[in-house]
Amino acid sequence: MEFSSKLLENAVSEMSQLPGIGKRTALRLVLHMLRQPKEQTNTLSQALVQMRTNIKFCKSCNNISDVDICEICANPNRDKSIICVVEDVRDVMAIENTSFFKGHYHVLGGKISPIDGIGPHDLNINSLVEKVKSGDVSEIIFALSSTMEGDTTNFYIFKQIQDYNITTSTIARGISIGDELEYTDEVTLGRSIVNRVPFESSLKL
């Protein structure tokens, strides 16, 4: 791509560093900014820089927060003895949206993935093990995505905490509400039969 302006080329090249944004999309976005008032680009840039510079991670659960201890961890009405282990802040937001969970979270910041060079020490696993050692925890719920990396990470953490007397569970895998049985993959369908639940308990939700 030949640009008629160095400034334009720079902006496009920086935008296209973002995941899923190629050169063409970046150019489209940058040209859109040129059609909007200058203030809009300034506001966007300031929002990004301020976010990147000032954002904090909760000292307890590692969730993104503006303060040292996030709202969830600071809430006295939530049960801190149940910890839901998730990959990143989007999972916290997704589970919070359901309003079915009233415990604490622990955000790992990723999954063990040797192919991407992410080992256990790049994740917030130690602080989770420390929490378990402290004796305040009664249950750990694994809520990582059901992939090779997710399963590896679950198993690694399980090995670290299995000697402490706590319950470990993993979120249920099964057929999504509203899905047709015939289109479900066989692994999911098979597991949903093996892990069937008493009919009465399904009526409660």
Place this chain on the structure above:
Amino acid sequence: MEFSSKLLENAVSEMSQLPGIGKRTALRLVLHMLRQPKEQTNTLSQALVQMRTNIKFCKSCNNISDVDICEICANPNRDKSIICVVEDVRDVMAIENTSFFKGHYHVLGGKISPIDGIGPHDLNINSLVEKVKSGDVSEIIFALSSTMEGDTTNFYIFKQIQDYNITTSTIARGISIGDELEYTDEVTLGRSIVNRVPFESSLKL
């Protein structure tokens, strides 16, 4: 979407102002920035602000440029009597990539589109008419996209310049190189038959 941080929410909301970027994509992009070094976000923001603040539009053709007269208009080897009328800078880049055109451009900055509130006076049409009036132009090539808005814009400009003694042409519409005939829409196929070209001339390219 409930955010655990105001800074994060701000950044996501600003990013999602961009066309084609929804809240979820914006969140994904912003979380990616958080995993990268701070400098990267700073560089991106600076590139955007500098581009938006300092970019110029060529005083002759309205193409994006870092100087008052763009490289194409300033190039003495290009024929300034032939002007190719395009919608925006992406079209200039696309035509330049073919290296088939050695004239000048005129960037309108959009198409006449009443539904989006864009009238003739929002586009750089007057300066094109002035160029034609000055008598230096021998041919105008319309290279707008083949839509209702593109056709309207072509026709509006044609009406303004038809009394001056210049050639007007429009880029050829037809079947793309490599396309199968049977999958081509009937309007394109019909036009490609009506506007057939002598076989010998197709051999020259």
